[in-house]
Amino acid sequence: MNRRRFFGFLQKEFRHIFRDRRTMLILFGMPIVQILLFGFAITNEIKNVNVAVLDMAHDDVSRDITNRILSSEYFHLYQNLHSEKEIEAAFKSGKVKEVIVFENNLAKNIYSKNIGNIQLIGDATDPNTANTIVAYTRAILLNYQQELNKGSKPPAIIQTEVRMWFNEELKGVYLFVPGVMTIIMMLVSAMMTSISLAREKETGTLEALMVSPLKSWQVILGKVIPYLVLSFSITLLTLGLSMFVFHVPIRGNIFLLLGEVLLFVITALSFGILISSIAPNQMAAMLISMMGLMLPTIILSGYIFPIDNMPVPLQVISNIIPARWFISMLRDIMLKGAGWSVVWKDTCVLAFMAVVFLFLASRRFKMKLR
Amino acid sequence: MNERVIATNITKSFRSTKALDDVSFSVNEGELFGFIGPDGAGKSTLFRILTTVMNADSGDALVDGFHLKDEIAIRSRVGYMPGKFSLYPDLSVQENLEFFAKVFGTTVQENYSIIKEIYVQLEPFKDRRAGKLSGGMKQKLALCCALIHKPRVLFLDEPTTGVDPVSRREFWEMLGRLKQSGLTILVSTPYMDEASRCDRVALIQKGKILDIDPPGVITKKFPLHVIAVKSDNMQKLRKDILKVEDAESVYGFGEFLHITMKKENSSTEKIESLLKQQGHQHIEVKIIEAGIEDCFMHLMEHNKN
Structure with a gap:
């Protein structure tokens, strides 16, 4: 009975996602467009x-x-x-x-x-x-x-x-792939989850569910699994695209890479649930994830601006941004072929963050109103 | 009498405001019990506490024989339709219903007999997305979703807010039939005119229950005399009416002003001539029976002092 309940909830979540064609199109289209843009338009290859x-x-x-x-x-x-x-x-x-x-x-x-x-x-x-x-x-x-x-x-x-300093490491699309992947995963995992939970709050359906025998972990898991699947498949798409169209190498172990991806998705998802437990409605959830997640992720993660070139206070702040550790790991594994011995420290930091967020999220999210 | 809900001394505060102040009442089996009061009176908070969605600061209740602490037992026995409840607009009518059935550990087939009468009206649209239903249809579907797990006590928080008058009447008729099947229904509404549909009503204001009685009894208990007045210049009328002898209080009710009188023997002719002197035209003055709304206003006034 309990399992049927949970799968009923899970089925509903997948329906929400697949019914919302426009969002799906954006989510799958965005990484493709971004990778193609970085690959072709913003290319550093030159001609004539x-x-x-x-x-x-x-x-x-x-x-x-x-x-x-x-x-x-x-x-x-x-x-x-x-x-x-x-x-x-x-x-x-x-x-x-x-x-x-x-x-x-x-x-x-x-x-x-x-x-x-x-x-x-x-x-x-x-x-x-x-x-x-x-x-x-x-x-x-x-x-x-x-x-x-x-x-x-x-x-x-x-x-x-x-007559100008030459940055030897600058190799166009190679560097952007980890960044694009990170941003998309943040977007799908954290933002979409928080919005989806906040929507149930806004429309009163969450209150109706509170009276149901569903446990809070079942609701959280039911919300998390579809987005886990979604962001994982988008990540695979991004990786495949950059491998086959732009020949971006994956020099390290692919399973190590996917394992790190999974870890990061879980971190982002628990952050999303934390946000939705604070945000009273969809608008607030979106603003918080935009301001609190996307902007720092884009600016302070080293995706666009090298962390070493930042002023010291910003460098310190960048340490608490999960994407910073993830991007650095991705670059190590994909481009430098680094193994576990190199990335274990970053992995630990990320895993610690995931545990903290999950703990806070599960504490804050209860099948009760305050 | 078999009591399904017994609340004793429930108190709840949000920061400094008291949402519920020492609320006690009891509801019998198969009773349609209404909570009537303006927005912010504490109706929603009371329903949330009774459905264990929210904790009370103090006090307790027995819902279908279980204490509030016994959340799991209560949750599987009550049906709850939250105030702003609006289903999942992107799921179809059938999917919404099946989802709530599954989540509550049952199937639509199993308990179809309970909702059959309501659901037949929705059946032609069962593949339509809930977001595309009319307001009245949405309300019916929401009621089906709250009933699908065969609850013993049903809590409906302002189910008719924002619904057209025809659908509202239909909705109340459905509640009446449900009640006959032995279901205990607690319903809240800001609309005073819906009170007459209930077996008993509790008038609630600022977290306090002012009175509990059958609607007919409440209006009969009302000791004062009400006169409805109308003229071509309503703004001026509001001021002028206070010059009428024995007028206690004045409230606007639709196109009329209701004046509660201190004495019962005041005559309509007297008021009419007084208003004519003040230059009013198209004057209409009539003695009316006090409605729930008049009682509520009076009790509110009374409670202040």
């Missing part, structure tokens, strides 16, 4: 970038390099510059993303001194793109240098001077 060349050498090496750079599909020669004064104007036109400067007597320096200097100036108004463009150019230069050194005994070095 306009560059300007300031060739002060005018010799065969500078011509050779220019040809190589331009013959790749990445770059397109927008203009030739004749003096350093023209560089600023070229950038200001907005068309030129990179200026390549060859020093005087480049060929001569390479053959006699074994050192040639080339300056790469990126348009740092868009630092991510600029970094990538410069990196591509350097790769071509490096290639050229290797070919140049075939046969010649003392190796010649082409020194590139980059």
